Amino acid sequence: MHPTRTTRPATRGRARALAPLLLLALGATACGGEDTTPSAAGTEDASPSASATPSETPTTATASPTPTATATPEATPSQGPTASATPSASPSASTAPSPTAPPAPAPASSVLLSAAELPRLNDEAPWSVVRTRPVGSEAFGVCARFDALTIGADSGVERTFAHAEDDAAQQVLDFPDPKNASRAAAVLDSWRQGCSSRVPGEGARVRARTDVPLGQGRGWFYLVSWEEDGVGRWESLGMAVSGSRMVLLRMDHAGEDHNYAPGRDPLERGLQRAAAKMG
Known part of the structure; x- marks a missing residue:
């Protein structure tokens, strides 16, 4: 009887010891069944399982930003041409039109009249x-x-013409600036006013100055007459000025008179032609 008593209590002790293990195993089996078994509360169960995702997100987010941040600096040098596109906008801004310098004036010789361009004193x-x-x-x-x-005047060029005993001449003059050219025009006009006492010969007469209409600039001419060795002499002189350039034109001829209709004097017409070439 003693051994039997001794064995039963041992069996009961094992059963008591195994009981908690069985409960844990059943609990684990029950939990596994709940995770895999679909139910109407699946949507609600997804929230706790989604809450488990954030616990994994820091690990994933920590790993992914590191390569991504590293890739950004490495991609920047490889895209050097693209990065240089931003500075290239600066040169395009520098290509904005700069103030254009005024064109250099045509040479003075280009303003000289040819023999055919100089109006005749008469048709013959x-x-x-x-x-x-x-x-x-x-x-x-x-x-x-x-x-x-x-x-x-800084410089100038002169051309002379002739026909029988008549002669003519043209000068094209360049001054340092328009102000000096205007001063020279005033000097020429002052010479006209005091000219009578300086004209050689007898019976000197200086006509009034006549303004000449020009496309640009301003101009005038006047006529001087006197008698030399019993022969009448006539000289007409004109001036045109535009900017820092001036044209002087002179005609000298012998004869009994110098009569032309208004606006038809050969010197006036020649001055207009020369002034037109100054532009």
């Missing part, structure tokens, strides 16, 4: 070119007191 008196040269120290016209260089 065509002009011929005698010579073309730089202006010198000789005064231009019977009323002039000094040459053009003396009264402020």
Whole structure:
């Protein structure tokens, strides 16, 4: 009887010891069944399982930003041409039109009239070119007191014409600036006003100045007459100025008179043609 008693209590002890293990196993089996068995509360169960996802998100987010942040700097050098597109906008801005410098004036010689362009004193008196040269120290016209260089011109060119005993001449003068050119024009006009006492010969007469209409700039001319060795002499002199450039034109002829309709004087017409070439 003693051994039997001894064995039963041992069996009961094992059963008691195994009981908790069986409960744990059944609980684990029951939990597994709930995870895999679909139910109407599946949507509600998804929230707790989704809450488990954030617990894994930091691990995933921590790993993924590191390569992504590293890839960004590495991609920047490889895309050097793309990055340089931003600075390239600066050169395009620098290509904005800059103030354009004024065009250089045409050479003075281009303003000189040809023999055919210089109006004739009459239909039977065509002009011929005698010579073309730089202006010198000789005064231009019977009323002039000094040459053009003396009264402020920097440089100039002169062309002379002739027909029988008649002659003509043209000067194209360049001054440092328009102000100096205007001053020289005033000097020329002052010479006209005091010209009578300086004209050689007898019976000198200086006509009033006549303004000449020009496309640009301003101009005028006047007529001087006197008698030399019993022969009448006539000289007409005109001036046109535009900017820092000036044109002087002179015609000298012998005869009993110098009569032309208003606006038809050969010198006036020649001055207009020369002034048109200054533009």
